[in-house]
Amino acid sequence: MSESRAIIRLDENGRTYFPGDTLSGSYHLDGISSADVKAIEVSILWHTEGKGDEDLAVHHFQRREAGNRIRLELPPQGRFRTVLPNSPLSYDGAIVKVGWCVRVRVFQSGGKELLSQRSFRLGKVRPGRLATS
Amino acid sequence: MARSFRLFDKKRGNRRTGSKRWGSVGELVVFASFLLFGCAVGAIILDTLVVPQWRANHEFVRVFCQVLEAGVGESQDDEVTVYRPEIKIEYEVDGRTYRTRTYDVGWAYSSGRDDKQAIVDSFQEAADAGEKRSCWYDPKEPKTAVVVCGYRWWNWLLFVVPLSLIAIGGGGLIYTAVHWGKSTEHRAVMAGRSARREPFAANGRPPSPFPNVPEPAPAALGAGRTLPVRLPGDISTRWALLGWASACAAANTATIVLAVLVVGGHWAGHGSWWLTLLLIPLVALAALTISFLLRRLLTGSTTIEISAHPLHPGQTCQLFFSQSGHMRINCLEVLLVCEEEATYRQGTDTRTERNEVYGQRLLVEGPFRVRRGKPFQTTCPMTVPAGAMHSFKADHNEIGWKLVVKGDVAGWPGYRRTFPLVVRPERDKHGDENGNAARPAGSVESHGRAGQ
Incomplete structure (x- = not known):
């Protein structure tokens, strides 16, 4: 049995984005029947990692829901597109890290959720390291 | 075999390993209990106090x-x-x-x-x-x-308890219902929507085009005498001075009162030796607070002005430094520092950890003497390193730039003062330095029902 997953593709695969750039891409669901999908959320967000509690803010959000009364199937694929903001830029620090990603969350029947995300870099910032002097 | 339901979950800060659905059910139960209990208490107060009083005044x-x-x-x-x-x-x-x-x-x-x-x-x-x-x-x-007949005003005060319970329970139920089944991202969008509805930020100005980059203090702009921007000192420095002044006043008042009592007692022939002994550490404490306050006052004020603010990585500007007071300084340093700050919850405690990730010595001077009316003044260039991270502020994580002044004073303990700076992201390759061309506002789309 194949593993269920959402595959995210960025149009300009792997490049570093800058503030004001347009980020676009697509996703498609693999191993999930469209009839089992209740809703799909696509978010483009930044979040922190590291020592502190997580901070998160969503820059772009789209939610698509299947019909309730007459079951309408969602197409198992979609596109997203947004203009990236001026800040915060991606950063890899000693105890604070800021990362950007495209996150696809699939709500399946039976209360199951499937989460996939694809990271990308916004801006070119040198990593922060503990100062020695 | 994995258990589908766990009684105890691991928790660190806001991160939980348990089921979100069960968490929401738990919240619902707690808030519903508050609401029901509040309604019950309110009904009892109404039935036993308010309704009989009203009937006595209107129906009897x-x-x-x-x-x-x-x-x-x-x-x-x-x-x-x-x-x-x-x-x-x-x-x-x-x-x-x-x-x-x-x-x-x-x-x-x-x-x-x-x-x-x-x-x-x-x-x-x-x-x-x-x-x-x-x-x-x-x-x-x-x-x-x-x-x-008549009403007892304090009966109405009793409603504070049930109304508080109803407000907590009802508000919590509404909050839980609104967030029921919503993903972390959806909740963040809802929180962002309410923030965007505010036409102005908390400081009364329009929202910044640089999300999560703190705004410089408006009072600083144009306030400089030598260079355009005078940097305000860290608020903690001013609070520290106020704290020492308060401690000094309290310690000296207590010492004087006790001294009067002790001397008066001995004068009258019934002095207490216990109180006399207690006076010794109090006098020492009072002298210590006076010494610290004097040191704070004698070191005088430190002024820093810069030619541009906010800054951006790779930018060079001029820095003007002035130190007033009356003292001999062995060594004085001015450093440009970038510090990461992470706040996290550990159990019931909230902890903050700071780490310096960049430090550049801009100025090293000394030894020299500062006299009253003749402050030590100098200028030097300052460059924010290219490719460095900009200032960043979120609820639990922060990256801050600041100028740190360290003074080694002859005969006194050294002092340290900080002046926060704001560093914005590097000039946008698509637009101007104010970020006007870039469109920072996010977008929210909801496609409703598919196929409709």
Whole structure:
């Protein structure tokens, strides 16, 4: 049995984005029947990692829901597109890290959720390291 | 085998490993309990205090009664005696005579005998004189009557408790219902929407085009004498001075009061040696606080002005430094520092960790002497390193730039003062330095039902 997953593709695969750039891409669901999908959320967000509690803010959000009364199937694929903001830029620090990603969350029947995300870099910032002097 | 339901979950800060659905159910139960308990308490207060009072004032029928006797009733409540006026009256309703002991509709015991005795005395005088008084009887139950009507204001205060419970429970239920089944991202969008509805940020200015980059203090711009921007010192420095001044005032006041008592006692021949001994550490503490305050005052003020603010990575600007006071400085350093700050919850504690990730010495001077009216002043260039991270501020994580002044003063402990800076992201390759061309606002799309 194949593993269920959402595959995210960025149009300009792997490049570093800058503030004001347009980020676009697509996703498609693999191993999930469209009839089992209740809703799909696509978010483009930044979040922190590291020592502190997580901070998160969503820059772009789209939610698509299947019909309730007459079951309408969602197409198992979609596109997203947004203009990236001026800040915060991606950063890899000693105890604070800021990362950007495209996150696809699939709500399946039976209360199951499937989460996939694809990271990308916004801006070119040198990593922060503990100062020695 | 993985268990589908765990009683105990691992937790660090806001991160939980348990089921979100069960968490929401738990929240619902807690908030519903608050709401129900609040409603129950409110209903009891209404039923026992408010409705009877309202009925006494609006539905009871006024008649004249004969006061037969009056006295102060007593009761024991947790070994404390409490009192109430007890007035025995006789009145007639529809040709039938009723006799009852009463006062007001609540007829509760309370502490303090004197006020009740005064009430009783006034009724006893009426009884002795054979005067008739007004009373009000319940038309549904004529044997129930009162000799005093009106409202007790403190009854309304009792509603604070149920109303608080109802507000917490109801608000919590609404919050839980609104967020029910919502993903972390969806919740963040909802929080962002409410923030975007505000036309102005908390500081009263339009939202910044640089999300999560703090804004410079507006008072600093244009306030410089030598260079355009005078940097305000870290607020903690000013609070520290105020703290030392308060500690100094408190310690010295206590010392003087105790000294007067001790000396007065010895003078009168009944001095306490214990108090005299206590005076020794107090005098030492007072001297210490004076010394620290003097040091703070003698080191004078530190002024830093820069030619541009906010800055951006790779930008070079001029820095003007001025140190006033009256002291000999062995070594003075001005550093450009970038510090990461992470706040996290550990159990019930909130901890903050700071780490310096960049430090550049801009100025090293000394030894030299600073005299009153002749501050030490100098200028130097300052460059924010290219490719460095900009200032960043979120709820639990922060990256801050600042200028740090470290002074090694001869004969005194050293001092350290900080001046926060704002570094914005590097000039946008698509637009100007204010970020006008880039469109920072995010977008939210909801496609509703597919196929519709």
